[in-house]
Every structure is written in structure tokens, then in C-alpha cells.
Amino acid sequence: MSFLNRRYFMGTLGTLLASPLFTRLAQAEPNNLNLxxxxxFSWEGLCAEAKKQAQKPYASPLSPDAAIVDRIDWDAHGQIxxxxxxxxxxDGPGDYAIAFFHPGKFFPFPxxxxRLxxxxENEHARTEAREILFDKHLFDMPEHSPxxxxxxxxxxxxxxxQESRNGSGPDWRSNDWAAFLGASYFRTIGDEYQYGISARGVSVNTATQDQKEEFPLFTHFYFAPPQPGSREVSVYALLDGPSLSGAYHFTLTRDKGVIMDVQAELFLRRDIDQFGLAPMTSMYWFADKDKTFQEDWRPQVHDSDGLSLWTGTNxxxxxxxxxxxxxxTSHFSDKNPKGSPQQEFEWGLPxxxxxxSDENPKGFGLxxxxxxxxxxxxxxxxxxxxSLWIEPLNPWGKGTVRLVELHTTEELYDNVVxxxxxxxxxxxGSQHSLRYRLYWQxxxxxxxxxxxxxGTGIGRGGEPAHRLPGTxxxxxxxxxxxxxxxxxxNAPEAVITPSRGRILNAATEPVPNGQPGSWRALFDLTEVEGNDPVDIRLYLKRGNDTLSETWLYHYLPT
Structure with missing residues (x-):
């Protein structure tokens, strides 16, 4: 499995067509962009082009002067x-300017x-698209740069x-709030003006044993000028990869956080074993519950600390x-939300x-x-x-939310999908239509x-001076x-269901932190034989009333 280097992203980001209607000579925008x-251009034409591409053999893009681009490493790219x-x-229209990234070793494909x-105004609208021509003189770079x-x-x-040119917030020239860079990756800042978690256009064969993961590329982007008075940014994209092609429409709204509506039409040119839609990728190294297994002075290191699910059964x-x-590998069924999970384990990959499992989920997120x-x-x-939350905007039917967690000993790489x-x-030959909303906040x-x-804490079982072996x-x-x-x-009752092993000494009590409405469940897990995982469900209730969300933990015996 491949993951993009996080150090490079933090350094860099912290800072097709229908047939011609008519042609013009290349010309310049007021800001000296050559067109x-x-x-x-139309949305219908973009979808037709994606479908047409999927009916032809895939042609991998070429990188001009590939040997030179390969020398533009992390440090060299950060100086451009x-x-x-x-x-x-x-200079307008709208509040938000668009800046561009130079190619480099890790982003070599043009x-x-x-510019539209x-x-x-709608899916049937037509306008003219003119290519923004690349020129290295659009970039500041050292004289010795490759x-x-x-x-x-x-x-x-x-x-x-970039941030708004017309607001009282950060300087738009030096602050950006969304970026699309590398394969089909994109991300935005949230409430706290920080980048972190990323999204992708599509995931193909991520973490499969018999298939190599593919990274389809956004090959074309189209920027629509905003409607008068609108604060939305409208971007269209064409995606292509060995197994599929697709057309995308992104509508981004900068508010306290960022809300992004995505419309996608995907066309498969060959069968896909693991077809991942609305994928997101993040980093998790350790938190308090697993700090003893790490070698680092900080209490916690992660961009996300949990997967939240709102299932079709509510x-x-x-x-x-x-x-x-x-x-x-573990499987959980939404059809039996309070019972023991159905499990399947596969050994062999890190x-x-x-x-x-779910049907028409209401949402999920890291x-x-x-x-x-x-x-x-x-x-x-x-x-x-x-955080990143996904809300489906059309029925998604039956399927699964698939969570992939890769072992890591550093914070440099995204290791959660x-x-x-x-x-x-x-x-x-199949076509897939998808609409969803992303909340970056x-x-x-x-x-x-x-x-x-x-909070989740794990330690030795039993009590001081009365420890229970294997607990x-x-x-x-x-x-x-x-x-x-x-x-x-009136203490709540903890309903605890392990996939195997036995629960002892279960109790609930107020957390002695002086915060109203703060309770904790305590229990011992024992009689766990072997090293296979134990999946534990826990929720709080009082009588017939459910008081809490369901805590679902994937415990790995040591």
C-alpha cells in the first residue's frame, strides 16, 4: 500500500472537452495568464468525454523532461x-483567487x-473553456533550481x-484554504486554519492482497467564475486511471469551516476488486490508550482519533x-447493531x-x-x-464502510483510510453516479x-495488589x-458485548473531574486465548432508553 509523504504535504500545502465551437489565438488575462x-464546455460534455475515455485502453500520462522533474525533490519544490x-x-470576479503548483518529483504528471x-447555471449550461498555459516564469524559484x-x-x-481578497481574515496572498495536489487527493482547512486529513476522488484496490493499488489522476480542471454575489467556488474535473474514468463537479463554500458538495459520474473500463467511493485518508500514530507501545515524548500524535458512523438504522x-x-480483517453488520459482530480474519499483510455493513448510511467520517x-x-x-464528515446526498444502497489501518512508527505518512x-x-462497463457533501470542521x-x-483507557486488570493474570x-x-x-x-447501565472472552467487574461511575454529564464504564476482559482480535461493543442505557453512542473497540491481545 502506498501513502503520500506527510512532511512534504505539510510543507507545501501549509503555505475532456466537447468538440470545438470556435477557436481563438492565445490571449492574456489581465493578470498576465496566457490562455x-x-x-x-458543459457538464454533459465532460461526462461524455469520461465515458468515451473508459471505452478506450488506458494511456499513462507522460512527464516532459522527466529526468529534470525527478530532481525537484521535497526541498527543491518547497522553494518554488x-x-x-x-x-x-x-482581480475578480468573486472573493477567491486560484494559485497553481509547479510539478516535482512526487507530482510529476502535467x-x-x-478558465470557463x-x-x-445548471447541468445543461454551455460556455467556452480556454486552457491556462504553463509558464515557468509564473513562479519564483532559486537560480540553481532544477x-x-x-x-x-x-x-x-x-x-x-486562496483566502478572500475582500475579508478581514488572513492575507489572501500568503494563506490558502483548499488544495488539490497529487493523483486525486485534495484537502481543506477547517475551523482552526489547519490542514490535516485528506480526501480522494476514488480509491481502487486499497489494501487488497492480490491487486496492486491504483492512484487515478485528475488530469483536467475547469474553473468557473462565480455568480454575482456568490461566495462559492465551482470546479470541474476529469479523472482517469487504469481501471476507470470519471467526471467531477466540486462546489466549495468557505464558512467557519469548509463545506464541499461533490457530484461524480464514474465509468469502469475493467473490473475492480475494491471500489472505494468518497475515500478519506489520515494519520494515527498513538494516543493515551496505546502510548506504552511507542517511543515518543508527546502524549498523543494523530490527525484523527476515531471513525464515527451514523448508520442507516440510526x-x-x-x-x-x-x-x-x-x-x-473484521466484519460488522448493521443488521445486528447491539449483538456480537460477525468476524473473519486474514493474515499475511501489515x-x-x-x-x-450498512444500507443507505446517513454519514461517516474520520x-x-x-x-x-x-x-x-x-x-x-x-x-x-x-475532522472530515461525509453526508450522502443520494441513496447509496447496500455496502460497507471500509476502514484500513496501517502500522506506523512515524507521523510522516497517512496510514488510515x-x-x-x-x-x-x-x-x-458499469456507470456509477454519486452525490455527497464533505464537512471539514x-x-x-x-x-x-x-x-x-x-476517552478510552486500557491497563492491567484487577485492582492494586489483586491483579488478575491475563486480564x-x-x-x-x-x-x-x-x-x-x-x-x-441513578447510575446508567453499561451493556457490554465482546466477540470472545469474558467480562468481569463491570461498573459505571461519574468521572471525578467536576464536569456534569461525565460518566465512565469500567470493566475487565479476561479468558482471551490466542492473539486474534477481540471486538467489544459498549453503550450506556437506563431502562429501555439508550443514553450514549456505541463504543466499538478493536482490541489486539498482546
Whole structure:
């Protein structure tokens, strides 16, 4: 499995067509961007081009002057900066200018960029698209940079959206809020002005034993000027890869966080074993519960600490992330939300895969719930990293949320992937229509009356001076919701279901932290034979009333 290098992303990001209607000579925008010939553009035409591509054999893109581009490594690429005076829409219309990335060793393939002449009022609208021509003089770079040696127009590698030119926020020339760079990866900042988690256009054969993972590329982007008074950014894209082609429409709204609507039409040119839709990728190294297995001075290091699920049967599930040292696959069925999970284990590869079966899920996401600096003590401020929540906007039918967790000993690489995998086989010649909304913000976007899990602790079982061999104690902390309204002296009941082993000494008690509505469940897990994982479900109730979301933990015996 391949994951993009996080150090490079943090350094860099912290900072087709229908037939021609008519042609024009290349001309310049007021900001000195040279534009190519005009061609007709429409959403319908973009979808038709994606379908046409999928009916032909895949042709891998070429990188001009590939040997030179390969020398533009992390450090060299970080010294190349787009000149903001040349940004698209730098003088309007709209609030947000578009800047472009130079190609480099890790982003070698040219991506064509187009400016649309008119806003797209609907899916049937037509306008003219003109290519934004690459010129290395659009970039500041050192005299000794390998990029100075490029003899052919290399093409842009990606783009970023700058902060508002008209607001009172950060300087738009030096601050961006969204970036598309590398394969089909993109990400935005959240409430706290921090990049972290990434999304992808599509996932193909991620973490499969018999198939090599593919990374389809966004090969063309089209930027529509905004409607008068609109604060939305509208971007169209064409995607291509060995197994599929696709057309995308992204509508981005910069608010307190960022909301992004995605419309996609995907066309398969061959069968796909693991067809991952709306994928997201993040980093999890360790938290308090697994700190003893790490060699680092910080209390926690992660961009996300859990997978949150809102199932089609209206169950809310919190699955804390892990850094696995074993190699297994687990399956959970939404049809039996409170019972024992159905399991299947596969040995042989260095990652852990979990499947959460569902039908028409209401949403899921990789979330960063721990928001206190003293839990990280790091100047990169992991407590400010955005969460990412996906809300389906059309029926997704039956399938699974697939969670992939790769073992890591560093924070440099994204090692967690979550995606939706349809139950129906992904066959060559099929078409898939998808609409969903992405919420990049600190918290999940939909409030619930249920208490949320805010902490997981694991230690030796039993009590001081009375330890039980082969036993581990768990502490699961819930906060808020109906727990605020519990009558005095009425403790909630913890409903605990392990996939194997036996539960001892289960109890609930208020957390002695002075915070109202804060309760914890404590229990020992014992009689676990062998090294296969134990999947544990726990939720709080009082009588027939469910008081909390479901904590679902994937415990790896040591």
C-alpha cells in the first residue's frame, strides 16, 4: 500500500472537452495568464468525454523532461512559489483567487487547467473553456533550481484556493484554504486554519492482497467564475486511471469551516476488486490508550482519533483508531447493531481492515475529538486538525464502510483510510453516479442527544495488589447528552458485548473531574486465548432508553 509523504504535504500545502465551437489565438488575462484556444464546455460534455475515455485502453500520462522533474525533490519544490499577481481571479470576479503548483518529483504528471468564460447555471449550461498555459516564469524559484532547466512546458501539478481578497481574515496572498495536489487527493482547512486529513476522488484496490493499488489522476480542471454575489467556488474535473474514468463537479463554500458538495459520474473500463467511493485518508500514530507501545515524548500524535458512523438504522457508533501490529480483517453488520459482530480474519499483510455493513448510511467520517493542546504538546498543533464528515446526498444502497489501518512508527505518512464500498460487484462497463457533501470542521456536523465517547483507557486488570493474570481493564468515558439529565443516584447501565472472552467487574461511575454529564464504564476482559482480535461493543442505557453512542473497540491481545 502506498501513502503520500506527510512532511512534504505539510510543507507545501501549509503555505475532456466537447468538440470545438470556435477557436481563438492565445490571449492574456489581465493578470498576465496566457490562455489557449477556446472550446465548448458543459457538464454533459465532460461526462461524455469520461465515458468515451473508459471505452478506450488506458494511456499513462507522460512527464516532459522527466529526468529534470525527478530532481525537484521535497526541498527543491518547497522553494518554488507561484507569483500571486498572476493568480486566476486575482482581480475578480468573486472573493477567491486560484494559485497553481509547479510539478516535482512526487507530482510529476502535467494537469491541464482551464478558465470557463461564464458561470455554469445548471447541468445543461454551455460556455467556452480556454486552457491556462504553463509558464515557468509564473513562479519564483532559486537560480540553481532544477526547474530552471525545463526545456518544455511542464504543465501545472495542481492548484490551491486562496483566502478572500475582500475579508478581514488572513492575507489572501500568503494563506490558502483548499488544495488539490497529487493523483486525486485534495484537502481543506477547517475551523482552526489547519490542514490535516485528506480526501480522494476514488480509491481502487486499497489494501487488497492480490491487486496492486491504483492512484487515478485528475488530469483536467475547469474553473468557473462565480455568480454575482456568490461566495462559492465551482470546479470541474476529469479523472482517469487504469481501471476507470470519471467526471467531477466540486462546489466549495468557505464558512467557519469548509463545506464541499461533490457530484461524480464514474465509468469502469475493467473490473475492480475494491471500489472505494468518497475515500478519506489520515494519520494515527498513538494516543493515551496505546502510548506504552511507542517511543515518543508527546502524549498523543494523530490527525484523527476515531471513525464515527451514523448508520442507516440510526445507530451512532464511535470506533477509536488503532495502530495495528497484527494483520487481520473484521466484519460488522448493521443488521445486528447491539449483538456480537460477525468476524473473519486474514493474515499475511501489515495492516488491519474493518468492514461496517450498512444500507443507505446517513454519514461517516474520520474525526479529531481530542481538542486540548496539553494532550499533544506539539507546536504543529494536532488539536487544531479538521475532522472530515461525509453526508450522502443520494441513496447509496447496500455496502460497507471500509476502514484500513496501517502500522506506523512515524507521523510522516497517512496510514488510515476510510471509504464506502458498494455491495454490488464493480464490473467493467458499469456507470456509477454519486452525490455527497464533505464537512471539514472541528466536530461532526449533526448534533445528537446521545452522550459521546471522549476517552478510552486500557491497563492491567484487577485492582492494586489483586491483579488478575491475563486480564485487561478498560475505561470508556462518555460525556454530555442525556447524561446531563440523570437523576441523582441513578447510575446508567453499561451493556457490554465482546466477540470472545469474558467480562468481569463491570461498573459505571461519574468521572471525578467536576464536569456534569461525565460518566465512565469500567470493566475487565479476561479468558482471551490466542492473539486474534477481540471486538467489544459498549453503550450506556437506563431502562429501555439508550443514553450514549456505541463504543466499538478493536482490541489486539498482546
Amino acid at each position: 489557449g484556444q477556446g472550446t465548448v 512559489h507561484f507569483k500571486m499577481d498572476h493568480a486566476l481571479f486575482a 494537469v491541464k487547467m482551464y 468564460d461564464q458561470p455554469m 526547474a530552471q532547466e525545463l526545456s518544455h512546458p511542464a504543465g501545472f501539478a495542481g492548484f490551491r484556493i 445507530e451512532h457508533i464511535w470506533r477509536p483508531l488503532i495502530n495495528p501490529y497484527s494483520i487481520k 495492516f488491519e481492515v474493518s468492514h461496517f 474525526i479529531q475529538r481530542e481538542r486540548h493542546f496539553d494532550q499533544y504538546l506539539d507546536a504543529v498543533h494536532y488539536e487544531r486538525r479538521p 476510510a471509504m464506502w464500498v458498494p455491495a454490488a460487484p464493480a464490473r467493467a 472541528a466536530d461532526e456536523p449533526f448534533a445528537t442527544s446521545l452522550a459521546r465517547c471522549v 485487561h481493564k478498560f475505561e470508556v468515558v462518555f460525556q454530555g447528552g442525556e447524561l446531563f439529565h440523570l437523576p441523582s443516584g
